Amino acid sequence: MATFFGEIVPSFSRAVDDDDDEEESPHVATTNVRWSPLVRAELLQIPDGKLPCQTLIVAVGPAAAGFAQAFILNDDYYIVGAIFSGMEETDVNTFDQKSPTDKTCYIYRSTQIPDAFLCLCKTDVSAEQSYSFTEQLFSCINIESKYFYMSILCSCMTSEYKCDVPVSDMNPPFLRALKTTQFVGVPPCKYLEQPNLVSGLPAQLLTYAQIKEVKAVLYICYTETIYLDSASMKIFKPLLETTPIRDLIQVNPKGDEVINHLVDMYSLKNTMYL
Amino acid sequence: MFVPGDKKTYCFKDYILIYPAVSVGNVAQLTADLLISTLTMHRAGHIQHPSIIPLVGGDPFAHPEATGCKIVTACEVYDSEEHKIVVIQQRSPFVKGKRGLYRQWLVNWIKENQFKRVVIATSSSAEERVDRQLAGPQFRFVASPQVEEMFGDMFRNFYEWKELERRPCFPAPAVVNSDDENVGELFIPGGGISKSLFEDLYNEIPVAICLMFCAEGDNVVEAVELANKLNKWLGLILFHSRSIGGADEEAIVKYTDWKIPVSWKLFFGSKFDQSLFH
Numbered sequence: 001m002a003t004f005f006g007e008i009v010p011s012f013s014r015a016v017d018d019d020d021d022e023e024e025s026p027h028v029a030t031t032n033v034r035w036s037p038l039v040r041a042e043l044l045q046i047p048d049g050k051l052p053c054q055t056l057i058v059a060v061g062p063a064a065a066g067f068a069q070a071f072i073l074n075d076d077y078y079i080v081g082a083i084f085s086g087m088e089e090t091d092v093n094t095f096d097q098k099s100p101t102d103k104t105c106y107i108y109r110s111t112q113i114p115d116a117f118l119c120l121c122k123t124d125v126s127a128e129q130s131y132s133f134t135e136q137l138f139s140c141i142n143i144e145s146k147y148f149y150m151s152i153l154c155s156c157m158t159s160e161y162k163c164d165v166p167v168s169d170m171n172p173p174f175l176r177a178l179k180t181t182q183f184v185g186v187p188p189c190k191y192l193e194q195p196n197l198v199s200g201l202p203a204q205l206l207t208y209a210q211i212k213e214v215k216a217v218l219y220i221c222y223t224e225t226i227y228l229d230s231a232s233m234k235i236f237k238p239l240l241e242t243t244p245i246r247d248l249i250q251v252n253p254k255g256d257e258v259i260n261h262l263v264d265m266y267s268l269k270n271t272m273y274l
Numbered sequence: 275m276f277v278p279g280d281k282k283t284y285c286f287k288d289y290i291l292i293y294p295a296v297s298v299g300n301v302a303q304l305t306a307d308l309l310i311s312t313l314t315m316h317r318a319g320h321i322q323h324p325s326i327i328p329l330v331g332g333d334p335f336a337h338p339e340a341t342g343c344k345i346v347t348a349c350e351v352y353d354s355e356e357h358k359i360v361v362i363q364q365r366s367p368f369v370k371g372k373r374g375l376y377r378q379w380l381v382n383w384i385k386e387n388q389f390k391r392v393v394i395a396t397s398s399s400a401e402e403r404v405d406r407q408l409a410g411p412q413f414r415f416v417a418s419p420q421v422e423e424m425f426g427d428m429f430r431n432f433y434e435w436k437e438l439e440r441r442p443c444f445p446a447p448a449v450v451n452s453d454d455e456n457v458g459e460l461f462i463p464g465g466g467i468s469k470s471l472f473e474d475l476y477n478e479i480p481v482a483i484c485l486m487f488c489a490e491g492d493n494v495v496e497a498v499e500l501a502n503k504l505n506k507w508l509g510l511i512l513f514h515s516r517s518i519g520g521a522d523e524e525a526i527v528k529y530t531d532w533k534i535p536v537s538w539k540l541f542f543g544s545k546f547d548q549s550l551f552h
Contacts, residue, residue: 012490013298013299013399013464013490014299014300014490015296015297015298015299015300015303015367015464015466016296016297016298016367016464016465016466017367017370127327127328127369128327128369128370130328131324131328132324161544162539162540162543162544163540163544163545164540164544164545165544165545166544166545166546166547167544167546168547169547177343178330178331178332178343178345179343179345180345181344181345191332191341191342191343192331192332192343193332194331194332194333194334194336194536194537194539195331195334195536195537195538195539195540196331196332197329197330197331197365198329198330198331199327199328199329199366200328201328202330203328203329203330203347203348204328206330206345207320207322207328207330207347207348208322210320210345210347211277211320211322211347218330
């Protein structure tokens with residue numbers, strides 16, 4: 001496109017990528033799920049090959065995963081599966097979900113309540129991969145129980161949030177929710193206002209729940225820092241009182257300590273104030 | 275795949291399908307928004323496909339004061355029994371390199387449902403226009419043989435619509451101002467899957483493309499014009515402000531304008547502190 005002064009500038013479209021026209025390169029990195037030997041043995045006993053599930057909590061991103069690690073995850077949980085997506089050879093990984101560089105996604109299961117699952121996702125799942133991620137996650141989890149509840153936790157930047165109030169008056173972090181039609185409860189925060197949208201993995205999970213007609217809520221924490229801070233993790237705290245999370249947790253008095261520890265750990269990576 | 279809502283099975287036989295292709299400026303999506311909100315169309319179900327980038331949000335057609343939550347997903351199917359039309363609204367782009375897969379699925383779905391006619395709404399990059407296209411109406415149509423037979427005369431002579439000029443294909447000399455407009459290929463840069471979808475349906479189902487030339491930016495004007503053109507052809511809404519009853523009674527005005535959905539709020543981002551510029 002030529003401008004007023006005659007120089008040629010490339011024009012970009014929000015909607016279409018013209019280079020894409022005929023060249024079809026269906027290569028999108030796929031996602032793989034690996035179940036623990038224990039689960040695989042158990043699956044052999046179940047006719048439809050899927051673990052019965054009544055509660056599923058999916059925490060996507062460091063803030064949501066940090067909250068879940070501090071207040072939901074406890075010694076009662078053990079790892080039953082791992083989902084691999086987008087891990088690169090250069091990534092430093094301890095496979096322990098404790099280091100800030102860890103890009104792993106584990107599925108935990110409670111020993112006391114065997115139909116409760118917790119998925120902590122710290123990997124970068126691209127929007128393109130979300131479909132296969134969701135398919136993989138639900139490949140071995142049966143969500144057809146009428147008592148099934150799913151909670152999805154994620155965080156977004158306030159710069160992506162559109163509203164009538166200027167950003168300076170918004171007072172982040174704050175929480176917003178979206179729910180499927182089947183979920184009849186009222187979440188402890190406001191619904192996400194128009195014209196805001198959520199994309200990526202959380203969107204795919206909620207879409208899946210809507211299509212399968214199951215009860216699910218998506219909680220989005222809008223934060224303004226790119227570094228993990230305790231406020232963004234603690235903003236999820238009201239969710240401890242909500243279905244289905246309240247039925248799963250034991251009060252963890254050390255939750256705040258875990259959060260402080262996580263913040264310290266992540267701030268080591270932050271070289272802003274060296 | 276199409277997942278019908280409220281556990282119903284739908285039969286779209288003899289319906290007209292309006293397919294807004296994701297294209298430059300998202301003109302067709304905006305047009306679809308206007309149609310769906312003004313006709314208060316019913317959401318028949320969702321399309322779930324690996325080729326579409328996932329997305330969720332609140333109800334885009336909700337009342338501004340509504341407090342409930344009805345989520346919207348990346349691609350949805352709306353129908354109107356009264357007008358016998360179906361609109362597919364896709365709100366996010368395709369996964370790079372995968373739109374062919376989606377198109378294949380869509381073509382099959384269209385055939386399965388036995389739609390009477392398919393109207394592809396789209397837009398084409400304004401910077402790729404030839405001299406002849408710069409001035410005058412920015413709306414163009416392309417019709418398949420069956421549509422041409424039924425409506426060709428009406429489009430040209432009664433509506434005074436112009437057919438999209440064809441272009442000589444690449445290795446041939448570029449005869450930009452050639453008088454013979456019917457030689458050459460369809461050229462819809464930035465039109466998304468509209469051209470390939472049209473070609474896939476060309477011989478089997480009456481299909482037409484309705485397009486606007488446009489550039490990225492505020493494309494509401496183009497969207498409204500495209501909606502007006504579609505409305506003119508398909509006769510969906512009567513834009514008459516008619517008063518029913520005597521002059522002293524309260525006038526009952528039916529539709530006077532397109533209904534702008536609530537999702538069109540804050541097109542240009544959040545409001546900001548005006549004192550910034552003091």
